[in-house]
Amino acid sequence: MTVDELRAKAAERQQTCSQIKKMIVSRLDLEVDPDWITDDQPLFGRGLELDSLDVLELYVAIEAEFGVALYDSEMAVFGSISRLADEVDPRLGATA
Amino acid sequence: MTLTHPEDTVYGQVGDATVPLRFGDLSAEYKVLRERAVALDLSGHTLIEISGPAAVDFAQRVLARDVEYLTSERCMMSLVLDDDGRVVDQVLAFGREDGLLLESSVGAGARLLEHLRAVGDEGVEIADRSADLTVIGLEGPYAWGVVGRLIDGELASLPFEAVSDTVWNDVEIIFARTGFTGEYGYQMIVPVESAADLWLATLEHVTPAGQEALELAMLEVRQPIPRLETAGDVNVIEIGANWLVDVTKDEFVGKEAVLAAFESRQGRRTVGFSGGDTVPEPGARVLAGGEDIGEVVFAVRSVGLGTTLGLARVEAGLAAAGLELTVEGAGVTTLTSPYIVPKSWSIPII
Known part of the structure; x- marks a missing residue:
């Protein structure tokens, strides 16, 4: 791929990640600029420090925003914003 | 070096500390860390006590996360920044009755101590406690089982970043649920004179892993490794360690520089x-x-x-x-x- 094609591909993922960050900040009423959250940032425990109640809220929010039901998924899908992006948009498909 | 290790242990100089890089085979140590549990010699982490009437205000100013209400039952990971927003160190801050106890990253104690003293306030005492306290860690998916056999099963289920002052073998220790690798993790801050006994008791339940296995596992979950990631003219945003900085906090050393870097989008x-x-x-x-x-x-x-x-x-x-x-x-x-x-x-x- 050319560098411009790679930039376009990266922009697609970054846009999905940005959408997820805005959703999380809005639904969980976090006092942080969505852009402050990095794509690789852990969501639970360390990192964004979300808890199991937040997960329930996120399940609902993700289904409403992206039409993807993650209720039966393993916790690994919340491993980072970018990992969540892979789940809500499988076309991105970069999970190792 | 507080703890004694087998003759074939491979040591390395990491910053100001000499630490065990591996006790045997890196691959084997890594696999045990990811599959069972390992003991970690964290004596290369320097413990610095912040005390005095202005201790909390000082800590609030030098730590990039909010520690104003950090009780003696909690600990928190935070960056320490300089005025230019560059990383001085990544510390684990323990709330204490009379201030805080800061645990440096490996080999970074001297640099951290120098920085803290340079920005120190009146009413703050900064003491290097490395001569009398050291750190032993446990990491792995079954580390909680080791805690139960070694000390007390109830400690194993402490919430993440909870701290308990407890007793092991008539010795007062600070026990914390922490973790660097995404696995269950615990730390025991122990008096130096009892460290060897606790280390040997720990090894009755698990094998040790060195710094190489630990850092590999940290990298795999994007836990920042300051000594490898902060060299050169890089800021927090470029490192991607935003989550170790609380920009909603009123003031801390380096905040203006970090915000400028963030807002520049460069x-x-x-x-x-x-x-x-x-x-x-x-x-x-x-x-x-x-x-x-x-x-x-x-x-x-x-x-x-x-x-x-x-x-x-x-x-x-x-x-x-x-x-x-x-x-x-x-x-x-x-x-x-x-x-x-x-x-x-x-x-x-x-």
Whole structure:
């Protein structure tokens, strides 16, 4: 791929990640600029420090925003914003 | 070195500390860390006591996260920054009755101590406690079981970053649920004179792992490794350690510089990559479609992935997972974090 094609591909993922960050900040009423959250940032425990109640809220929010039901998924899908992006948009498909 | 180790232990100089890099085979130590549990000699982490009437105000000013209400039952990981927003160190801050106890990253104690003393206030006492306290760690999906056999099963289920002052073998220790690798993790801060006994007692239940296995597992979950990621003229945003900085806090050393870097939207960003048969050196160029877009921060041979795993710092518009790039002629792929899913995420503490 050319560098411009790679930039376009990266922009697609970054846009999905940005959408997820805005959703999380809005639904969980976090006092942080969505852009402050990095794509690789852990969501639970360390990192964004979300808890199991937040997960329930996120399940609902993700289904409403992206039409993807993650209720039966393993916790690994919340491993980072970018990992969540892979789940809500499988076309991105970069999970190792 | 507080603890004694087998003769064939391989040591290395990391900053101001000499630490065990591996006790035997790196691959075996890593696998035990990810599959069972290991003991960690964290004596290369310096313990610094902040006390005095202005201790909390001082800590609030020098730590990038909010520690104003950090009780003696909690600890918190935070960056310490200089005025230019560069990382001085990544610390674990323990709330104490009369102030805080800061645990440096490996080999960074002298640098951290120098910085704290340089920005010290009246009414604050800063004391290096390394001569009388040291740290032993436990990490792994079954580390909680070791805690139960070693000290008390109830301690194993402490919430993340909870702290308990407890007693082991008539010795007062500070016990904390922590973790660097995504696995269940615990730390025991113990008087130096009792450290060898606690270490040997721990080894009755688990085998030890060295700094190499620990750092490999940290990299796999994007836990920042300050000594490898903060060299050179890089800021927090470029490192991607935003989560260790609380920009909603009123004031702290380095805040203005960090906000300026964030709002400028300039600079590079860090992304993980894997691939290639060789391990590139830090600074190796990263190419996208033949164009130079940045450099390797550091890379290692990943036991879990069976290939090279590293971090690259590249132009922001290309810091995303799923891209095919080139490093030293070898094709690599940028990754989504975590690069290895910790087993602890699917194992409850029972």
